[in-house]
Amino acid sequence: MRGVPSILHLDMDAFYASVEQAAKPSLRGRPVIVGGLGPRGVVATASYEARLFGVRSAMPTAQARRLCPHAAYLTPRFACYRAVSAVVLGVLEEISPLVEPLSLDEAFVDLAVARTGRAPATGDELRAAAESVRARIRALTGLTCSVGLAGSKMLAKIGSERAKPDGLVVIVPGEERTLLTPLPVRTLPGVGPATEAALRKAGIVTVGDAARAGEDELVRLLGRAHGASVHAMSLGIDDRPVVAERDAKSVSVEDTFDEDVTARPRVRLEVDRLALRCAERLRAAGRSGRTVVLKVRGPDFTTLTRSETLRGPTDDPGVIREAAARLLEGVDTTEGVRLLGVGVSGLADFTQEDLFAQAGPAVPAVPHGPDAGPAAGGEPAGGHQGAAPAPEPGRRWSPGQDVTHDDHGPGWVQGSGLGRVTVRFERPDSPPGRVRTFAERDPALHPSQPLPLAPKALAQDRSAGPGRSGPAAPGGPPSSGASGSAAASFGPPGE
Structure with a gap:
């Protein structure tokens, strides 16, 4: 175990929803829910405004609509999220060559190895380095992140969870046992639902229970390798290194x-x-x-x-x-x-x-992409490469999709249905835009690539607006005629 908190875990706050709020001025300060919008869709990310109503990731979208009917419900835009993630990763790679991405919005960084010059060595220097990372990410993207600093990966991740949203928690080496003892055993890496159930049957509910049970008992319950690992973690022992190259399997x-x-x-x-x-x-x-x-x-x-x-x-x-x-x-x-x-x-x-x-015949092309079929779940990891193709006649545009109109410029789809599509015309650096409704097959309306975020405008907007101090007011701008469950308006589906 390290004697200084030199492992950093960074987690972007409500990442997909925060990117959507950064890109769409009319959604700032309002509940935003990103995920599958079909009857079997699930929530990928909910903004903090939506979480005040009880909406959580992995919740069925139908349940989220009951809890927060006035939220904006959007389909994911992975091309945009990847672009923002690349900026965040670039900030991390500026300070250390050992960066281990876990997903688009999460990564470990080893601060004991500096990219240039001397690596931070004291607790104050490490804290300053972490604060610098948070400030730079906000300056470049307008988004906030939560950071944990500790002497191991496990504790750094626990720290970032405690820091949410938009905070920094440092776990000083030597305090591991005090911190871990009261936490649920599910907190430990490698303890999923099945392991938790097996431990609960034996009366092991907290991390402290696992530590007191001893290695022999955990090995008996979970097997040699898994039991020994859980016991070591329960004592705060985690020597997993930060690995820069995580090869996909x-x-x-x-x-x-x-x-x-x-x-x-x-x-x-x-x-x-x-x-x-x-x-x-x-x-x-x-x-x-x-x-x-x-x-x-x-x-x-x-x-x-x-x-x-x-x-x-x-x-x-x-x-x-x-x-x-x-x-x-x-x-x-x-x-x-x-x-x-x-x-x-x-x-x-x-x-x-x-x-x-x-040697066989050439394979004919099969239509594919986000509008190629009625699937609700989409791609859980990675998503589609680039902007969506133009919808085929009679098919619905996706709520949140980037579009441009020959006369009105860039905007995004707020809702569609009954042969119509409603678009809000605004840019990341503009005030909230106006809403207009068009025929679904309007030749002047086209899919487009995401526009770059405007971090300065977003920061000013957040400092002047209601922020996260309370639930967003229900209601909001009307959908100007768009109807159907695809609507991303601020009222119940169909309003």
């Missing part, structure tokens, strides 16, 4: 459907779409893989996985699509399908194509 995409899919031809089509999207992500990452995996979840939540290992690694969409189709042939879908997923594992940085597979 697989690339996958999956969709949850609004209604169970029962028609076999439709299931095949959805698998084709997923296989091609998976191949796109694989190629975007410059990787290939040997094993194709198909995931099928039924109406009763029973999940089956099937895999096929190829002769060599590939990133060819046709090969991946054919393998996924072969795997589907061995799965009975007569009861219906709730979720489908296609992934590739056994990753490599080169390809060794299967010549026999390549």
